[in-house]
Amino acid sequence: NYQSEGRIYAKYIRDKFPNSKIAVLWQNDDAGKDQFKGLKDGLGDKANMIIADKSYEVSDPSIDSQIVALHDSGADIFFSWAAPKGSAQAIRKVGELGWKPKFFLANTATSIASVLKPAGLDYSKDIISTAYLKDPTDPTWDKDPAVIAWRTFMDKYYPEGDKTNANNLYGYVQAEAMAQVLKQCGDNLTRDNVMKQATNLKDFHTDLMLPGIMVNTSADDYFPIEQMQLMRFNGQAWELFGDVITGEVGHERGQ
The missing domain is CATH 3.40.50.2300 (Response regulator)
Structure with a gap:
């Protein structure tokens, strides 16, 4: 934020x-x-x-x-x-x-x-x-497995997408966080539980985030x-x- x-x-x-x-x-x-x-x-x-x-x-x-x-x-x-x-x-x-x-x-x-x-x-x-987040336009990450997986995803599901547009990476990482929320919900997919889990993320990290970056939310801190x-x-x-x-x-x- x-x-x-x-x-x-x-x-x-x-x-x-x-x-x-x-x-x-x-x-x-x-x-x-x-x-x-x-x-x-x-x-x-x-x-x-x-x-x-x-x-x-x-x-x-x-x-x-x-x-x-x-x-x-x-x-x-x-x-x-x-x-x-x-x-x-x-x-x-x-x-x-x-x-x-x-x-x-x-x-x-x-x-x-x-x-x-x-x-x-x-x-x-x-x-x-x-x-x-890792920058896929930076040669540092050219052989990074997470960046390679993201490029493969783009080629398959959004081939016309601009791989230099950071929003395409940002959206992918947001989706990974949303998937984590749904996993934590289990079979209880009510609005109340989705909101409860979204505000209960603890040291969540995806491999497209820079090393050491963690997502943490709580009932009184909504900033991931x-x-x-x-x-x-x-x-x-x-x-x-x-x-x-x-x-x-x-x-x-x-x-």
Whole structure:
């Protein structure tokens, strides 16, 4: 969930760059607000590190003016909480300005094919983001049995599907989690029991999740995945680094 992602970045920044100044571009919808909230909550008493933020509408034809204003703030860390199109525009504009902040990119906009290449691979180098699933476009996983099984599934059931579109992998992993819920239900497939089991997943893991990523839910915590691993773009591919980081949101969903 987006708040967890924000908290995970905040943990990393508090640890590695505690004296930095942060500028944030965020999408003016629930997704952007949740991501921004997670970052602020995770920074806690360091939230004043955020010295500038600008919102944008998904329908905006350009976000150049927002990027220029954030550049002029003097920040040395830049966050792009934006959909793929907005993120590609942000990467390109930051590059054109010659701005060299530590650049953090929302997990939903990490596609090399649809975001980084259109923005410019040279401008995208050293961007940091997060992952919790294996990336089938990453050569690291070419011979991974789970990725091979997913490709075989796609060839059989969805041959016209785009294997570079992360949503196709995401949907497959969601289906694996749903299958686990149904297994736990046994023969009692009432709505009440489905909901009970969906909120009673304990250390569930599929082989398409990164090592160490676990799904845990409870009666008062509906967020399945609250762990991610950081990754950095090397100009050609994403490289995972560091340990799995937990960004648990706890009981703040209603706030």
